[in-house]
Amino acid sequence: MEESTVQSMEIAIRGVSKTFQDGTTALQPIDLQVAAGEVLVLLGPSGCGKSTLLRMIAGLEQPTAGRILIGDRDVTQLPPEKRGIGFVFQQYALFPTMTVEENIMFGMKLRKIGKQEQKAKLEELLALMNLTELRKRLPIQLSGGQQQRVAIARVLATDPMILLMDEPLTALDAKLKEHLRLELAQLFRKLHITTVYVTHDQTEAMAIADRIVVMNKGVIEQSGTPKEIYLKPKSSFVAQFVGQVNRLRAKVKTAERGNVLDLGFYQLPYKGESRAVADIDVFLRPEDVYLTQEAGFSARVQDVIFLGDHYRVIAESGGQKLVIDVGNDTLIHEGDQVQLEIREDKIIYA
Amino acid sequence: MQTAGKALVYVLVFLISALILSPLLFTVAGSFAVYWGADMYSAGVTLSWYAKVFEKFGHTIGFTLVLAFCTVLVNTVLGTMAGYWFYRWKSRWVFVLEELLSLPIAVPGIAIALALIQTYPAMRASGALMLVGHVIITFPLMFRTVLGTLRTKDFRTLDECAATLGAGPMYRFFHVIFPSIRGAILSGAVMVFMLSLGEFNMNFFLYTPLTVTLPIGLYEAYSTLRIELGSAYTTLFLAMAIPLMYLLHRLNQSSAFSRNGGV
Numbered sequence: 177m178e179e180s181t182v183q184s185m186e187i188a189i190r191g192v193s194k195t196f197q198d199g200t201t202a203l204q205p206i207d208l209q210v211a212a213g214e215v216l217v218l219l220g221p222s223g224c225g226k227s228t229l230l231r232m233i234a235g236l237e238q239p240t241a242g243r244i245l246i247g248d249r250d251v252t253q254l255p256p257e258k259r260g261i262g263f264v265f266q267q268y269a270l271f272p273t274m275t276v277e278e279n280i281m282f283g284m285k286l287r288k289i290g291k292q293e294q295k296a297k298l299e300e301l302l303a304l305m306n307l308t309e310l311r312k313r314l315p316i317q318l319s320g321g322q323q324q325r326v327a328i329a330r331v332l333a334t335d336p337m338i339l340l341m342d343e344p345l346t347a348l349d350a351k352l353k354e355h356l357r358l359e360l361a362q363l364f365r366k367l368h369i370t371t372v373y374v375t376h377d378q379t380e381a382m383a384i385a386d387r388i389v390v391m392n393k394g395v396i397e398q399s400g401t402p403k404e405i406y407l408k409p410k411s412s413f414v415a416q417f418v419g420q421v422n423r424l425r426a427k428v429k430t431a432e433r434g435n436v437l438d439l440g441f442y443q444l445p446y447k448g449e450s451r452a453v454a455d456i457d458v459f460l461r462p463e464d465v466y467l468t469q470e471a472g473f474s475a476r477v478q479d480v481i482f483l484g485d486h487y488r489v490i491a492e493s494g495g496q497k498l499v500i501d502v503g504n505d506t507l508i509h510e511g512d513q514v515q516l517e518i519r520e521d522k523i524i525y526a
Numbered sequence: 527m528q529t530a531g532k533a534l535v536y537v538l539v540f541l542i543s544a545l546i547l548s549p550l551l552f553t554v555a556g557s558f559a560v561y562w563g564a565d566m567y568s569a570g571v572t573l574s575w576y577a578k579v580f581e582k583f584g585h586t587i588g589f590t591l592v593l594a595f596c597t598v599l600v601n602t603v604l605g606t607m608a609g610y611w612f613y614r615w616k617s618r619w620v621f622v623l624e625e626l627l628s629l630p631i632a633v634p635g636i637a638i639a640l641a642l643i644q645t646y647p648a649m650r651a652s653g654a655l656m657l658v659g660h661v662i663i664t665f666p667l668m669f670r671t672v673l674g675t676l677r678t679k680d681f682r683t684l685d686e687c688a689a690t691l692g693a694g695p696m697y698r699f700f701h702v703i704f705p706s707i708r709g710a711i712l713s714g715a716v717m718v719f720m721l722s723l724g725e726f727n728m729n730f731f732l733y734t735p736l737t738v739t740l741p742i743g744l745y746e747a748y749s750t751l752r753i754e755l756g757s758a759y760t761t762l763f764l765a766m767a768i769p770l771m772y773l774l775h776r777l778n779q780s781s782a783f784s785r786n787g788g789v
């Protein structure tokens with residue numbers, strides 16, 4: 177597709193909350209701004225309210241309170257068909273009685289576009305999504321991945337001002353998921369269209385997001401770039417939900433040259449914000465602990481799991497469990513006594 | 527033991543079929559008799575009863591068909607729309623209203639007929655009241671068939687999807703929902719048609735000399751005229767109803783198939 181013809185719009189969510197008729201509060205009042213052209217990923221566990229928020233942006237649910245703006249237009253009261261959006265559903269939702277072509281043409285026909293232009297656009301999208309061979313097929317004759325590509329083409333055909341996707345890859349098997357994830361990431365980079373993408377899969381979120389918003393129980397826990405979210409999680413929830421992490425019990429103690437963090441089996445300079453002496457939990461990614469010869473602390477290997485490109489090692493020291501990643505050429509066995517060192521600047525005080 | 531069991535089942539099936547079919551077969555046979563006495567064809571065979579039926583009751587057949595067609599037309603629109611709206615409507619009152627609209631199945635035709643006469647006396651002469659009555663008693667069939675089919679699959683997502691692509695409610699209905707439930711609507715329509723065709727109970731109270739329907743004519747033929755004439759009349763009725771039965775059967779099969787392939 178050539179540079180997108182439609183200007184992408186920013187989205188403003190102001191104090192939006194949702195309580196369903198049965199009394200379930202899916203969303204506490206939320207404020208969120210999505211910049212024009214930004215790919216924003218809503219990431220969180222199942223049931224945290226991601227879909228509800230997305231469906232309210234689309235107009236498929238009515239907010240209990242608050243306002244939603246697309247560009248500078250308040251769309252809170254508008255039905256979905258008047259919002260100029262595109263929505264990709266987890267279940268593909270292709271029209272079963274229509275062929276691939278007819279599905280893609282569906283939204284185009286509703287717009288004031290010339291016949292020639294429609295045809296050209298159809299060809300372009302078929303090519304873009306690798307569907308040219310399948311154009312005459314019915315949805316039941318397509319695999320899951322093919323169906324989702326049709327669904328994406330169908331949405332792009334309408335030149336949406338914003339693109340909303342609700343777990344578009346979740347129903348696919350792992351290999352296909354990885355493949356389509358890459359395709360999507362490239363597509364987003366090419367299109368520069370404001371996108372809100374919902375997923376519970378943090379790998380997927382990392383791969384495609386400009387910015388990730390982590391949600392939990394109807395509230396936003398943290399918003400930031402994938403790097404910020406991974407390296408500087410602001411809460412223990414975010415630290416544990418995004419990526420693999422060790423949770424360690426520690427004591428903050430006073431010493432002559434600033435406070436120290438006492439893990440029981442090891443002591444490190446304390447770099448947290450609070451100055452108080454206290455019992456705290458800190459987090460540490462598996463890749464931030466490494467094998468060493470000298471220094472460090474000693475630990476006993478409890479389990480070694482081969483994962484192809486690396487080993488995941490479960491070690492124990494001073495009654496605390498540590499998961500660490502080591503290269504697949506390392507000689508390490510269950511029951512070994514090893515020396516470990518921690519990258520102290522990577523300790524997460526959340 | 528197993529063969530004996532099987533044989534027993536076959537005998538039972540045969541007996542039951544015979545029990546159901548014999549009266550109909552006798553009626554058909556009797557319609558060709560000059561005089562249906564103790565010995566059916568003792569006075570010879572004739573087609574003259576059929577000629578008489580057309581002469582005396584030809585107009586009732588026409589009227590009945592028109593009435594049934596109109597009923598189907600009205601209910602295809604009403605029942606389908608209602609089914610669609612009910613499907614989309616998210617409220618617990620849906621279930622209460624759904625039961626209310628299905629009430630005509632449980633209420634005897636007489637009661638509905640009398641209520642209609644009391645409420646809309648002016649509509650009786652033209653036969654419009656009869657149409658209203660037929661629409662009321664056949665509505666649940668159409669409505670339930672459509673609603674049931676809509677609920678078997680995730681039409682809500684399709685509907686929502688079409689909306690996000692820019693389609694308004696009407697467009698969505700005619701371009702997305704309707705093509706997917708066409709089979710159900712057709713089979714609903716055939717059921718409505720057959721029910722309207724055979725309705726006696728209510729017609730009996732609502733008809734006027736100008737709006738005699740086939741079942742009323744049939745009743746008259748049996749009760750005041752010759753049994754052979756009535757039989758010929760019945761046979762004609764069966765000749766209309768059986769192809770419809772067959773069509774309905776085919777439709778149900780094909781929609782079961784499309785249910786597996788659809789959505």
Ligand SMILES: Nc1ncnc2c1ncn2[C@@H]1O[C@H](COP(=O)(O)OP(=O)(O)O)[C@@H](O)[C@H]1O
Pocket residue numbers: 196197198200201202220221222223224225226227228229
């Ligand atoms: N239509 C509904 N009626 C009542 N509760 C709902 C409805 N839709 C979602 N919920 C509830 O709202 C919460 C958030 O749901 P959802 O937004 O679908 O979560 P997510 O997409 O993050 O998995 C859940 O507890 C869910 O059960």
Ligand SMILES: [Mg+2]
Pocket residue numbers: 223226227228343
């Ligand atoms: Mg969801």
